Every structure is written in structure tokens, then in C-alpha cells.
Amino acid sequence: MKKERVRAVPARKPFRWHIPLFLAPAVLVYTAIMILPLFATLNLSLFNLTEARERVFVGLANFATLFGDPRWADAFWNALANNGWFFVVHMLVQNPIGILLAALLSSPRLRGAAFYRTAIFIPTILSFVIVGFVWKLILSPIWGIAPGMLDFVGLKSLFAPWLGKEEYALTTLALISVWQFVGIPMMLIYAALLSIPDEVLEAAEMDGITGASQFWKIKLPLILPSIGIISILTFVGNFNAFDLIYVSQGALAGPDFATDILGTFLYRTFFGFQLQLGDPHMGATIATAMFGIILVGVCIYLFAIQTRLRRYQF
Amino acid sequence: MATRTPISRSIAAHAVLITYTLIALFPVFVIVINSFKSRRAIFNDPLAVPTAETFDLVGYATVLKQGDFFQYFLNSMTVTVASLFFVLLFGAMAAFALSEYRFKGNLLMGLYLALGIMIPIRLGTVAILQLMVASGLVNTLTALVLVYTAQGLPLAVFILSEFMRQVSDDLKNAGRIDGLSEYRIFFTLVLPLVRPAMATVAVFTMIPIWNDLWFPLILAPAEETKTITLGSQVFIGQFVTNWNAVLAALSLAIVPVMVLYLIFSRQLIRGITAGAVK
Structure with missing residues (x-):
């Protein structure tokens, strides 16, 4: 009898109150402000107002409207296509430049590496308001910095009011965004390159693999996981972008919606603009569509890309 | 080589x-x-x-006369510092619980908190606004602090728990033998040791908060709660043709971030290269 009690005591551990106490504030704030509103938004997309301004459950009818009704669908597919192009420009320009800069920065005994790193990262810390207006001023035909500089190299005929032309505006904005954010891939790749152990590189040198071929054959395969992370960060960031377009082109994402992306489309729909009233239900529907797009992208990354990338443990 | x-x-x-x-x-x-x-x-x-x-200096004179930039700056400062404080405190506490103790649902809780790294909080804006309207927090700085705290927590928990796993167990166990409570161990032993990681998190959290336009525009557009980012956006919109004023406003908006960045840049780079976000 006595023996049993002795054994029973350690089996019943006292509840460790400190664990929930440590977790509570973060979990509460995160759940209340982030997770619940997110699900409330997803839920709201299943409702709409009747003629009598009563809220009724409409199932997926809002989505049918968004994807099929010409009044909404044209704007939606336009925003989605623009957003896709916005992402493509980032993948093709921002990430290769970031990798190139990181590769150069990480070359051994490069003088002034800290200065370059600090300077190139500066645009990333500036707010969209600054970036948007700075480039608007520089590209402005009135002020003439861009035409003046093109004139200087004899290419003045190439100048056009890029932000005002339908065919160039979106690409120009994407490139401005690339200018702003190139510091992020640069830093992450730089960190990944620094973590490659010297022994690996020395072994490569022994085999006569140096310079550019060392980069392509040894370093690039080793930093592929980082490139994967950068791609998915770029994807999430791009399909969530809003500020730069709003600041430089306004909520109407002119000229003639040529720079409209999902973020500005959501803003206009939810809050209304000019004569159109705001519509929380369609706004929630667009947010849900964006949620779906981002979720699909993240899942593709997690299950299709990340699991196939070989990770090397040093 | x-x-x-x-x-x-x-x-x-x-x-x-x-x-x-x-x-x-x-x-x-x-x-x-x-x-x-x-x-x-x-x-x-x-x-x-x-x-x-x-x-x-005519541009600067216009800006200082017209816009209430000092108030905007103060608002931005309040929001950023308060959010940063809560993100670091709550984030470190949760990271400690996740990295230090084995308990049922540990992994699941970690994944739940990490979800927010990939899913942007903006998608919940519609419901966040309704929530703030219902609780009467629209046009208060509190609303912004709450939102930014929630926004910053996932990454903070993720980075800090990676770092806290590296804090030596012997040290914590020595503390336990000396009779320190778990709270004392966290606040007096572990927190000082992860200070570099806290600085990294601080920089990563601070920049998007300071620069955000979306939530100030939606949750707190009133004159007395405008942040500097929203304030300069509105100001520039009104003074589009007054180039001196626009350029001065832009310069004034650049300076504070630039100073903060130059102070923290070494910390930021050290934090990244130390493997915090690899």
C-alpha cells in the first residue's frame, strides 16, 4: 500500500502553469487580431445583401460574380494578370540581381563590402510613400531628370512618360519595386553563401574549379534552398502589394487600370471610390480569392519545391 | 584564395x-x-x-508651417515603440515556452504561430475594421498597436525560438537548482542572453510598421492619429505642385528611418549572417 503511494506521486506531475502563462499573451493577441478576422473575412465572403439590405447566406455566389459577371470579372482578371506580371518581373530581375550582388559581396577579401551592403540595403528601409514619389519626380517629364540623363548619353529619343503610358506603367512600377527590395534577396543569399564551409570551397579549388564555374557548380546548388525561400517570400509580398501602386498611381491604378493589382482592387472594392460605394462582401470575396492564391503558392512551395530541394548539413 | x-x-x-x-x-x-x-x-x-x-529653405518652412509633422512623428514613434515592446515581450515569452518545455501540442502551437509568416494580416482587414468599429478603437493609436503586435509576433516567435534553443541547458538547470522560478529564469537568465536576436527581430519588425500605409489609412486616418507615413502621403498629395514643399517633406520623411537604420545596420547584418533567417 505504502509502496504504491510513493510511485503514484511522481506520476501525477503538478500542472505547469507557467507554460500557458508564457504562451497566453502572444496566442491571444495573434488569435484575436489575426486569425479570427481572417476567418471572419473568409466567412463574410459567403454572404451578401438583399434588395432590402438584409444579410443573407449566398454560398459561393459572390465568387461566381467575381469570376464570371462581366462587371467584376474583367477588373478581377485584369488585376490578377497584372499581378502575375508584377511577380514575373520580380523573379526575373530582382532575384538574379540580388544573387549577383551577393555573390560579388561574398568574394573573399573584398574591400568595402560592409559599405556596399549598407548602401544597397537603404532603399529597402524607405517607405513606399518616399519611393513612389521620388521615382515619380525623377521620371516626370516636367522636371526632366530622366530625359536629361538620357540626353547626356545620347538616347533622349527613348524617353517616354513611362508612368503615364498604359503599356509601360506596370513594368516601370515593378522595376521601381525591384529597386526598392533587391536588398532582401541580396542579404539572404549573402548569409547563405557565407555559411558554406571553407573546406568545401578548398576541395573545389583542389580539383581546379574556381571563379565562375565554382559559383555555378558548387555554390549555386548549395544555396538553392535560400533561393526557394526568397521566391516564396517574393510571391507572398507581390500578391499582397498595394502601397507602391496606391502612392504613385492612386486607388484607381491608372492609366486606365493598367497598373491595377489585387491589393488596389481590394481597396477600391471594400472602401469604394468616387461614385461607387464600398462593398464589404465583395471586398471579403476578393480577400478570400487572394488568400486562396497565396495558399496555393505556399503549398506548391512547401510540397513540390521544398521537399525536392536537397539540403546539405555541414 | x-x-x-x-x-x-x-x-x-x-x-x-x-x-x-x-x-x-x-x-x-x-x-x-x-x-x-x-x-x-x-x-x-x-x-x-x-x-x-x-x-x-522655403520648402522646409512650408512643411513646418502647414503640416503637423511633429504630431505625426510622435504618433509614428508611439505606435512603433509600443508595438515593438509588445512583439518582443510576448514573442520572447511564447518562444521560451515553445523552445524550453515539452508539452502536448508544442509542435502544433509552433506551426499555428508560424502560419502568420506566410499569410499576410491584410487579408483580414475587412473583419479587423469591423472589430475595431465594434470596440470603438477606430482612430486610436491602440488599434494600430494591436494590429502591428499581431503582425509582428509570428516572425518574432520563429526567430527567437531558434535562438533560445541554443541557450545552454546547464545554465538554466543551475538556476533551477538554485531555486529560481521559471519566470526568473526567463527574465534574468535567458532574456539577456538572446539580446542580439532581439535586436534583429526589432529591426525586422520596426521597418514595416514605420513604413506601413495600409492600416493607418484604414484604421486611423484622423488628423490627430495620422502616422508620419500617412501624413506625408496626404501632405504631398495636397502640395503636388509646390515642389519645394514636396521635396522637403520627402527629405524629412527619409531622415528618421535613415538614422535608425544606420544605428541598427551592424546589428541587422550580424543578425542575418548569424543565421537567424536562413
Whole structure:
């Protein structure tokens, strides 16, 4: 009898109150402000107002409207296509430049590496308001910095009011965004390159693999996981972008919606603009569509890309 | 290895880096020098540095007279510092619980908190606004602090728990033997040791909060709660044709972030290269 009690005591551990106490504030704030509103938004997309301004459950009818009704669908597919192009420009320009800069920065005994790193990262810390207006001023035909500089190299005929032309505006904005954010891939790749152990590189040198071929054959395969992370960060960031377009082109994402992306489309729909009233239900529907797009992208990354990338443990 | 690198390649590397540095800094440079020039000089020779005869502070005078920039700055400061405090405190507490103790649902809780790294909080805006309207927090700085705290927590928990796993168990167990409570262990032993990681998280959390336009625009657009980002956006929108004022406002908006960045930049780079976000 006595023996049993002795054994029973350690089996019943006292509840460790400190664990929930440590977790509570973060979990509460995160759940209340982030997770619940997110699900409330997803839920709201299943409702709409009747003629009598009563809220009724409409199932997926809002989505049918968004994807099929010409009044909404044209704007939606336009925003989605623009957003896709916005992402493509980032993948093709921002990430290769970031990798190139990181590769150069990480070359051994490069003088002034800290200065370059600090300077190139500066645009990333500036707010969209600054970036948007700075480039608007520089590209402005009135002020003439861009035409003046093109004139200087004899290419003045190439100048056009890029932000005002339908065919160039979106690409120009994407490139401005690339200018702003190139510091992020640069830093992450730089960190990944620094973590490659010297022994690996020395072994490569022994085999006569140096310079550019060392980069392509040894370093690039080793930093592929980082490139994967950068791609998915770029994807999430791009399909969530809003500020730069709003600041430089306004909520109407002119000229003639040529720079409209999902973020500005959501803003206009939810809050209304000019004569159109705001519509929380369609706004929630667009947010849900964006949620779906981002979720699909993240899942593709997690299950299709990340699991196939070989990770090397040093 | 460097001894074997040909000089020509090193020159080429510097050439590329210098070129890109110029591209990165040029727009900022143009804005700042022109903000100190008279209107005529801005248009006549945009690329010249201000000289004695073109030097003019009229833009700054307009900005300081018209916009309530000091108030905006104070609002931004309040929101950023308060959010940062809560993100770091709550984030570190949760990270400690996740990295230190084994309990049922540990992994699941970690995944739940990490979800927010990939899913942007903006998608919940519609419901967040309804929530803030219902609780009467619209046009208060509290609303912004709450939202930014929630926004910053996932990454903070993720990075900090990676770092806390590296804190030696022996140290914590020595503390336990000496009779320290779990709270004392966290606040007096572990927190000071992860200070570098906290600084990294602070920088990563601070920049998007300071620069955010979306939530101030939606949750707190009133005059007395405008942040500096929203304030300068509105100001520039009103003064589009007054180039002196626009350039001065832009320069004033650049300076605070720039100073903070230069203070923290070494910490930021050390944090990244130490493997916090690899």
C-alpha cells in the first residue's frame, strides 16, 4: 500500500502553469487580431445583401460574380494578370540581381563590402510613400531628370512618360519595386553563401574549379534552398502589394487600370471610390480569392519545391 | 584564395557594386539636395548641389508651417515603440515556452504561430475594421498597436525560438537548482542572453510598421492619429505642385528611418549572417 503511494506521486506531475502563462499573451493577441478576422473575412465572403439590405447566406455566389459577371470579372482578371506580371518581373530581375550582388559581396577579401551592403540595403528601409514619389519626380517629364540623363548619353529619343503610358506603367512600377527590395534577396543569399564551409570551397579549388564555374557548380546548388525561400517570400509580398501602386498611381491604378493589382482592387472594392460605394462582401470575396492564391503558392512551395530541394548539413 | 584572384576580376566586381550602389543611392541624393534649393534652381539644374545663391529653405518652412509633422512623428514613434515592446515581450515569452518545455501540442502551437509568416494580416482587414468599429478603437493609436503586435509576433516567435534553443541547458538547470522560478529564469537568465536576436527581430519588425500605409489609412486616418507615413502621403498629395514643399517633406520623411537604420545596420547584418533567417 505504502509502496504504491510513493510511485503514484511522481506520476501525477503538478500542472505547469507557467507554460500557458508564457504562451497566453502572444496566442491571444495573434488569435484575436489575426486569425479570427481572417476567418471572419473568409466567412463574410459567403454572404451578401438583399434588395432590402438584409444579410443573407449566398454560398459561393459572390465568387461566381467575381469570376464570371462581366462587371467584376474583367477588373478581377485584369488585376490578377497584372499581378502575375508584377511577380514575373520580380523573379526575373530582382532575384538574379540580388544573387549577383551577393555573390560579388561574398568574394573573399573584398574591400568595402560592409559599405556596399549598407548602401544597397537603404532603399529597402524607405517607405513606399518616399519611393513612389521620388521615382515619380525623377521620371516626370516636367522636371526632366530622366530625359536629361538620357540626353547626356545620347538616347533622349527613348524617353517616354513611362508612368503615364498604359503599356509601360506596370513594368516601370515593378522595376521601381525591384529597386526598392533587391536588398532582401541580396542579404539572404549573402548569409547563405557565407555559411558554406571553407573546406568545401578548398576541395573545389583542389580539383581546379574556381571563379565562375565554382559559383555555378558548387555554390549555386548549395544555396538553392535560400533561393526557394526568397521566391516564396517574393510571391507572398507581390500578391499582397498595394502601397507602391496606391502612392504613385492612386486607388484607381491608372492609366486606365493598367497598373491595377489585387491589393488596389481590394481597396477600391471594400472602401469604394468616387461614385461607387464600398462593398464589404465583395471586398471579403476578393480577400478570400487572394488568400486562396497565396495558399496555393505556399503549398506548391512547401510540397513540390521544398521537399525536392536537397539540403546539405555541414 | 584572394591571392589567386586576378586583379581584373576584383576591379570588375567593384565596378558592378559601385554601379549598383549609385543606382540605389541616386534618387535619395537627388531629393535631398534639391530640397535645399530655390524653386528656380530645382528646375534649371536638378543635379547640381545647392550653392550659396541657390540655397533656399522655403520648402522646409512650408512643411513646418502647414503640416503637423511633429504630431505625426510622435504618433509614428508611439505606435512603433509600443508595438515593438509588445512583439518582443510576448514573442520572447511564447518562444521560451515553445523552445524550453515539452508539452502536448508544442509542435502544433509552433506551426499555428508560424502560419502568420506566410499569410499576410491584410487579408483580414475587412473583419479587423469591423472589430475595431465594434470596440470603438477606430482612430486610436491602440488599434494600430494591436494590429502591428499581431503582425509582428509570428516572425518574432520563429526567430527567437531558434535562438533560445541554443541557450545552454546547464545554465538554466543551475538556476533551477538554485531555486529560481521559471519566470526568473526567463527574465534574468535567458532574456539577456538572446539580446542580439532581439535586436534583429526589432529591426525586422520596426521597418514595416514605420513604413506601413495600409492600416493607418484604414484604421486611423484622423488628423490627430495620422502616422508620419500617412501624413506625408496626404501632405504631398495636397502640395503636388509646390515642389519645394514636396521635396522637403520627402527629405524629412527619409531622415528618421535613415538614422535608425544606420544605428541598427551592424546589428541587422550580424543578425542575418548569424543565421537567424536562413
